[in-house]
Amino acid sequence: MAGLRPILIVDDDKALLDMLVEQLGVDGEFSPVVAASVSEAQARVAAREARFDAIILDIGLPDGDGRDLCARLRQTGVKVPIIILTGSDHETDEVRGLDSGANDYISKPFRMAVLLARLRAQLRTFESSEDAVFTLGPYTFRPGVKQLHDAAHNRRIRLTEKEAAILKFLYRAGTQPVARQVLLNEVWGYNATVTTHTLETHIYRLRQKMEPDPSNARLLLTEDGGYRLDPDGIKAIAA
Numbered sequence: 519m520a521g522l523r524p525i526l527i528v529d530d531d532k533a534l535l536d537m538l539v540e541q542l543g544v545d546g547e548f549s550p551v552v553a554a555s556v557s558e559a560q561a562r563v564a565a566r567e568a569r570f571d572a573i574i575l576d577i578g579l580p581d582g583d584g585r586d587l588c589a590r591l592r593q594t595g596v597k598v599p600i601i602i603l604t605g606s607d608h609e610t611d612e613v614r615g616l617d618s619g620a621n622d623y624i625s626k627p628f629r630m631a632v633l634l635a636r637l638r639a640q641l642r643t644f645e646s647s648e649d650a651v652f653t654l655g656p657y658t659f660r661p662g663v664k665q666l667h668d669a670a671h672n673r674r675i676r677l678t679e680k681e682a683a684i685l686k687f688l689y690r691a692g693t694q695p696v697a698r699q700v701l702l703n704e705v706w707g708y709n710a711t712v713t714t715h716t717l718e719t720h721i722y723r724l725r726q727k728m729e730p731d732p733s734n735a736r737l738l739l740t741e742d743g744g745y746r747l748d749p750d751g752i753k754a755i756a757a
Contacts (some may be wrong), residue, residue, distance in 0.1 A: 522549035522692070523641070524569060528559040528584065529576040529603065538574065541630050556582035563596065569653075570598055572641060574633075577604040577615070585618040592619035597649040599640035603628070645686065652689055654747065655737060657728070661686045666728065675727050680705055680720055688738070688747045697744040721745060 525548050527538050535552050542548040551570070553559035556579050562568060573591070577584040588600050601622045602615040615623045621640050624633060644650055648662040657675075658667040664682040666675040677685070683705045688696055698714045706712045721740075725732040736751030 523547060523571040523690070524549045524551060525637075526551050526553060526559065526562060526570040526573045528553045528556075528573065528579065528587070530554045530578075530580050531576070537630075541634075555580050556584075556587045559587060560590075563591065572599040572601065572637060572644075574601050574603060574637070575620070577602060585615050585620070588615070588618040588620050597644075599637075599644050601633070601637060601640065652686075654685070654689065655751075659685060659689070677724075677727070678720075681724050681727075684717075684720060684724065685747075688745060691746065693746060693748075695742045695744045695746040697742075701744065 525542060527535060527542075527550055529535050529538070529552075532554075535554070539550040539552060542550045551562060553562050559573075559575075563570070573596075575584045575588060579587070584602060584604075588602065591600070599621045600619065601624060602618075602620040603624055603626060604615065605626045621643075622636050624636065646662055648660065650660065650662050652659040652661070654666070656668055656670055658669065659665075660667070661682045664677040664679060666677065667673070668675070684701060687701060687704050698717055702712060702714065702717055706716070721738065722732075725735050725738055728737050729735050737748060739746055739748050739751070
């Protein structure tokens with residue numbers, strides 16, 4: 519479980535690829551993975567343990583059309599946001615791109631700030647949808663329906679809205695602890711009536727639901743004035 523968000527970039531323009539990789543990696547938010555062709559992109563998506571939060575996809579690729587690739591990815595069950603890049607600004611091309619299953623369509627040349635803003639917007643929308651699925655050790659986490667699923671034991675755990683929001687934010691932080699005040703601000707907003715005791719109560723209830731032994735937490739740890747999810751503890755339980 520990584521804190522960086524893996525983004526697959528599919529383009530055969532090396533200069534553009536290098537620029538996208540550099541800019542997406544600047545703030546430590548994204549982890550870009552590149553592919554220069556349809557076949558390479560398909561191999562990366564199909565790879566064991568592959569996980570991408572979004573795909574940035576060029577139309578003109580050396581071995582095919584990016585829109586056809588987009589349609590095939592959708593047919594195989596890929597649901598993450600796909601943003602198509604193209605050198606054409608014709609309306610018919612945009613319509614075809616969106617009809618292929620893309621979430622957004624951006625014409626070249628584009629401003630990087632605009633691409634980043636639209637990428638983040640698509641990610642926010644997706645994470646709130648029923649299609650969003652994250653892996654938390656033995657659990658499949660679906661924040662859109664506020665549920666954890668333990669497939670090994672055929673068990674579904676219902677979460678409250680706040681519990682799901684806490685888990686989603688901690689998941690995105692990876693192995694880094696998140697301070698209590700940061701979690702309060704992110705989950706409850708700047709509400710002066712909400713105290714750290716409220717957060718601690720929610721953490722307690724989450725552990726009762728998630729941890730095999732809530733008194734000896736291995737998944738949801740208290741650390742450095744905050745909380746974090748522990749991938750090693752998760753693996754131990756999953757095993």
